[in-house]
Amino acid sequence: MAIHDTIGNFLTAIRNGSRAGRETIETPFSKMSLAIGEILVKEGYLAKCEMVEARTNVSAIRMELKYVNNVPAITDLQRLSRPGCRRYAAKGEMPKVLGGLGFSIVSTPKGVLKDSDARRQKVGGEVVCEVW
Numbered sequence: 001m002a003i004h005d006t007i008g009n010f011l012t013a014i015r016n017g018s019r020a021g022r023e024t025i026e027t028p029f030s031k032m033s034l035a036i037g038e039i040l041v042k043e044g045y046l047a048k049c050e051m052v053e054a055r056t057n058v059s060a061i062r063m064e065l066k067y068v069n070n071v072p073a074i075t076d077l078q079r080l081s082r083p084g085c086r087r088y089a090a091k092g093e094m095p096k097v098l099g100g101l102g103f104s105i106v107s108t109p110k111g112v113l114k115d116s117d118a119r120r121q122k123v124g125g126e127v128v129c130e131v132w
Contacts, residue, residue, distance in 0.1 A: 004083065006030045010037075010061075011077045011129055014046075018065050018072035026052070029059035035112035036105055036128065037063055043103065043114070045074045045131060078130045080104070090124040102132025 010033040017025035027033060029051055037049030047064035054060035066073040081087040089095060089106065094115045097104055104115040108125035118125065 005079075007032055007036070007128060008079050008082070011079055014040075014063065014065070014074065015077050017063075018067075018074050021067075021070075022065060024062060024064050026054065026060045026062050029061050032107070032112065032128075034061055037061060039105055039112065039114055040074075040131065043131075075132050080127045080129055087127045088125065089127050091119070091122045093124070094119050095127060095130075097130045098132050102130055104128075104130045 006028065007030075010027050010030075013025050013027045034049070034051060037046060040046040041049045045066060047066045049061060049063045052060055052062045094106070095104055097115075105128045106113055106115055106118045106125045107128055108118055108121075108123040110121055110123050112128070113121070113123075113125075115127075
C-alpha cells in the first residue's frame with residue numbers, strides 16, 4: 001500500500017509507539033522525516049534517530065523513544081500542514097505552541113528549522129507540525 005503522506009505517517013508512528021511503550025520504532029525513510037527526527041533528538045524528545053537499511057536497497061529510519069519516569073517525553077504531535085491544505089507562516093507570524101511550552105517545525109528555504117530558529121534567521125515557510 002502506497003503512503004501518500006510520509007510526514008503524517010512518521011508522526012503517527014512516533015505517537016503510537018510512545019503511547020504503546022515501545023523502545024524503538026522504524027518508519028520508511030524520507031529526507032524530511034529524518035530532518036524532523038534530528039530536531040526531536042536535539043530538543044530531547046527522542047533518544048536517537050538514525051537511517052538504517054531495512055532490506056537490500058530499502059532505507060528506513062530507526063528511532064529510540066525517550067521516557068521520563070515511564071512517561072513519554074512527547075505529550076503529543078500534531079500535523080498542521082497537510083497535502084490537501086498547506087499552511088504557511090511569514091517570518092513575523094510564526095505560531096507559538098502552548099505559550100512557548102512546545103515548538104513547531106517549519107520547512108524554510110534554509111532547511112527544516114524549529115520555529116525559534118526560523119524567527120532568529122528571519123525566514124518563513126511551511127509550518128509542518130507542532131510538538132509538545
